[in-house]
Amino acid sequence: MRDILAAEPDSSVAFLAGGTTVLDLMKLEVIRPERVIDLNALRGEYGHIRWDGVSLRLGAFARMAEVAAHPDVLAHYPVIAQSLSLAASAQLRNMASLGGNVLQRTRCAYFRDTSWSACNKRVPGSGCAALEGANRSHAVLGTSDHCIATYPGDFAQALLALDASVNVAGPRGSRRLPFASLHRRPGTIPHLETNLLSGEIITEFVVPSGAWTRRSLYLKIRDRQSYEFAVASAAVAVDLDGDVVRNARIALGGVATVPWRALEAEAALRGRPLTAEVARTAARAAFADATPQSHNAFKVELGQSTLVRALLQAASMEFQP
Amino acid sequence: MTLRVNGSTHAVELDARTTLLDALREHIGLTGSKKGCDHGQCGACTVLIDGSRELSCLTLAVSSQQREVTTIEGLARPDGDLHPMQQAFIDHDAFQCGYCTPGQILSAIGCVSEGHADTPAGIREYMSGNICRCAAYPNIVAAVMQARDQMAGG
Ligand SMILES: Cc1cc2nc3c(=O)[nH]c(=O)nc-3n(C[C@H](O)[C@H](O)[C@H](O)COP(=O)(O)OP(=O)(O)OC[C@H]3O[C@@H](n4cnc5c(N)ncnc54)[C@H](O)[C@@H]3O)c2cc1C
Ligand code: SF4
Ligand code: FES
Ligand code: FES
Numbered sequence: 125m126r127d128i129l130a131a132e133p134d135s136s137v138a139f140l141a142g143g144t145t146v147l148d149l150m151k152l153e154v155i156r157p158e159r160v161i162d163l164n165a166l167r168g169e170y171g172h173i174r175w176d177g178v179s180l181r182l183g184a185f186a187r188m189a190e191v192a193a194h195p196d197v198l199a200h201y202p203v204i205a206q207s208l209s210l211a212a213s214a215q216l217r218n219m220a221s222l223g224g225n226v227l228q229r230t231r232c233a234y235f236r237d238t239s240w241s242a243c244n245k246r247v248p249g250s251g252c253a254a255l256e257g258a259n260r261s262h263a264v265l266g267t268s269d270h271c272i273a274t275y276p277g278d279f280a281q282a283l284l285a286l287d288a289s290v291n292v293a294g295p296r297g298s299r300r301l302p303f304a305s306l307h308r309r310p311g312t313i314p315h316l317e318t319n320l321l322s323g324e325i326i327t328e329f330v331v332p333s334g335a336w337t338r339r340s341l342y343l344k345i346r347d348r349q350s351y352e353f354a355v356a357s358a359a360v361a362v363d364l365d366g367d368v369v370r371n372a373r374i375a376l377g378g379v380a381t382v383p384w385r386a387l388e389a390e391a392a393l394r395g396r397p398l399t400a401e402v403a404r405t406a407a408r409a410a411f412a413d414a415t416p417q418s419h420n421a422f423k424v425e426l427g428q429s430t431l432v433r434a435l436l437q438a439a440s441m442e443f444q445p
Numbered sequence: 446m447t448l449r450v451n452g453s454t455h456a457v458e459l460d461a462r463t464t465l466l467d468a469l470r471e472h473i474g475l476t477g478s479k480k481g482c483d484h485g486q487c488g489a490c491t492v493l494i495d496g497s498r499e500l501s502c503l504t505l506a507v508s509s510q511q512r513e514v515t516t517i518e519g520l521a522r523p524d525g526d527l528h529p530m531q532q533a534f535i536d537h538d539a540f541q542c543g544y545c546t547p548g549q550i551l552s553a554i555g556c557v558s559e560g561h562a563d564t565p566a567g568i569r570e571y572m573s574g575n576i577c578r579c580a581a582y583p584n585i586v587a588a589v590m591q592a593r594d595q596m597a598g599g
Binding site: 140142143144147148150151152160162164189212213214215216218219349350351 | 461462464483484485488491497498499500502503504505507508552555556559561569570571572573574575576
């Protein structure tokens with residue numbers, strides 16, 4: 125660990141975990157690191173899955189498939205298990221790490237194809253080809269005039285909805301940050317995607333539990349049934365008193381530039397019975413500030429119906445006493 | 446570097462950026478693992494690494510050094526008897542052009558050993574990482590079910 129951290133990496137260095145994003149983007153020449161540092165020696169120390177009845181601790185090098193199949197995760201955090209098992213393919217889930225998963229890069233076609241010259245994320249200051257281009261898969265929330273790329277992952281929404289935090293270690297020591305402050309909206313500098321400092325490594329995710337964690341789920345809508353990124357998705361966790369919402373936590377995927385917490389929707393649910401009408405009002409609140417592009421206005425409607433369906437499904441979950 | 450493939454050790458000289466797929470195909474001469482997309486999108490390059498199904502196109506050869514790699518060439522027994530999954534693919538005619546087949550077979554073995562082959566729907570979901578351009582899917586599902594029962598029988 126110390127050796128890796130002492131390396132004091134800069135932008136010419138890429139960390140490698142499962143490699144399923146890094147190698148893909150290296151072959152596309154979207155990233156051209158001079159050095160690749162394999163972090164997998166840390167898997168022994170940070171590959172754990174530990175539930176102590178109060179919180180769930182997930183090592184950053186645990187593989188997606190291991191976590192998705194873990195009995196404690198399945199029993200106590202269904203939204204986490206589902207967000208992982210509905211992602212990518214069985215092979216990719218055997219390879220990919222949790223840390224790499226939350227840091228995966230956008231699937232924006234202009235970002236991935238270097239023959240397009242305008243992409244602010246790939247080449248800062250070059251413009252954004254997607255604004256005037258094919259932007260059906262792009263974001264409607266959290267966009268800017270500089271980038272409208274969708275955050276593609278699924279697991280991050282589960283972490284965000286459950287108020288997880290992230291432990292990181294770096295050349296200047298260790299710290300913990302709320303998962304909600306890991307990703308940055310594009311703003312004027314879309315190439316800066318996270319608030320990690322240079323050389324910092326994610327070591328662990330810590331997910332608290334609450335009355336809402338058991339009644340939680342991940343609903344993912346895709347263009348094909350499996351092995352596809354979300355067009356719209358919702359991670360929801362609900363605590364009900366009878367049919368009245370005591371507390372709801374919601375994060376949206378497929379529709380935003382970063383994992384997107386829908387606080388307005390949560391507020392619209394609190395203290396109300398979880399009916400279809402109330403769910404629809406909450407979903408409208410979640411998308412009140414949406415800014416659709418030329419090809420993705422359908423995401424406003426689809427995102428809302430996805431959230432409504434997720435909430436109603438969560439309300440109808442039954443538990444053994 | 447040295448790679449352990451199908452029970453043998455291979456000493457190869459490779460650029461550090463070489464993928465396991467290219468090492469197998471171009472340097473060790475095992476061309477059974479196929480390159481469809483080279484980007485994790487098709488599953489044609491699936492191999493078993495320490496028994497786990499993974500994509501050799503997104504794995505560095507360097508990172509596979511201490512691990513046991515199994516490719517399609519390593520499945521049949523030395524006496525020529527096919528692995529039950531290979532036999533099942535033949536019995537059910539689970540291919541047309543055959544390009545995706547080595548990846549399908551390795552992936553299907555992983556699918557069974559993970560315990561994800563209980564139902565046709567489960568098999569379809571857990572085999573979704575293997576694309577077949579010829580759409581032999583119904584026969585693939587039937588083959589996986591047959592081999593599942595034989596593999597369980599020992
Ligand atoms: C065809 C295809 C389909 C996919 N479909 C989905 C999908 O539906 N849903 C989904 O969520 N994902 C999907 N993915 C993305 C996949 O889940 C990610 O590529 C994977 O999770 C990344 O994890 P990794 O360990 O392989 O990361 P790597 O490729 O090793 O790393 C990814 C990034 O994180 C950095 N990194 C890795 N670990 C750490 C760490 N501990 N600390 C700091 N930095 C680190 C790396 O430097 C790199 O920038 C798909 C990928 C492919 C190829
Ligand atoms: S949306 Fe973002 S990633 Fe896509 S072309 Fe524009 S700047 Fe690049
Ligand atoms: S060649 Fe590896 S997934 Fe297509
Ligand atoms: S048999 Fe032709 S691609 Fe599957």
